[in-house]
Amino acid sequence: MTVPSRNTAGARAPRVSLLGSLAALVVLLAMAAPAGAATHELWIAAVPVNWDIVPNGHDAIMNTPVDQERRHLRTVVYREYTRGFGRALHPGPPPQDRGIVGPLIRGRVGDRFVVHFLNKDTLFKRPHSMHFHGVHYAFGSDGSFIPGFSGPGASVMPGRRFTYRFTAGADSKGVWPYHDHSPSMDTSIQGGLYGALSIAGRGERRPDHEFVVFLGAMGGFETIDGRAFVGNTPVFHARLGQTVQWDVLNLGDEFHTFHVHGHRWQRADGTSEDTRTIGPAESFAVRWKEDRRGTWLYHCHVESHMMMGMIGIYRVTA
Secondary structure, three states: OEEEOOOOOOOOOOOOOHHHHHHHHHHHHHHOOOOOOEEEEEEEEEEEEEEEOOOOOEEOOOOEEOOHHHHEEEEEEEEEEOHHHOOEOOOOOOOOOOOOOOOOEEEEOOOEEEEEEEEOOOOOOOOEOOEEOOOEOOHHHOOOOOOOOOOHHHOEOOOOEEEEEEEOOHHHOEEEEEEOOOOOHHHHHHOOOEEEEEEEOOOOOOOOEEEEEEEEEEOOEEEEOOEOOOOOOOEEEEEOOOEEEEEEEEOOOOOEEEEEOOOOEEOOOOOEEOEEEEOOOOEEEEEEEOOOOEEEEEEEOOHHHHHOOOEEEEEEEO
């Protein structure tokens, strides 16, 4: 939910020198939100799920079955709720183009965010938190557990709530991960307790489609958004002439490479590429205007990762 940002009038200020007034004005202008900046308020909970990494039980490329016992995982994921945690916004199994990933949080440079978090982990009864990359916040909203220093937002116990507040600065433009950084962090990340922030520039046009691609190992498989093998991993769709953006993120211990067949994109220096390496906790976005009709593969080009499930389908129609 998005609500307009509001200016708050302060108490009457004492008289100060002209130099002091100018200095104060400079500080206020530096801190002021850009015109049109918004405040985004969200309700996100950590909830237990029974997750199937390979729902159809099949590796379509190799035409082989996948072991039943390996496929299933009991874990905790981020899910978005209506105001005050009234009800889940997307109950039931997620659509194939989303997978295990938490809600995509969108905003623009200058926007403020208020994220209410509720730990509903009745499965493991572990503490959890939310730690956001790429944005600006006070220490209390860092969400990372540091014994003796961190506050309540770093280790939210089951049944408890915490509110994180942060701002997208001029240097926040891009795509960033958020994830559990509580004492449960390692297990949580392996189980898919993560999501993405997408921060656009002021006045920047949003793409027609935005695809979130989290690359990571899970349950002995190499997964995209918590799914493995063609037919299970996200199937993304676009039409000719549309602008698409791929938000590519990596959490875990491995390096991956992102590759899309039949397509290329521009690097910052203007050269073209069709494969990019991404390390742990790194993220990037690439976009293009679609001009290639077909059913294309996208995958990690570390061959063993691809063969263990890190491969999917991208369909472009007229």
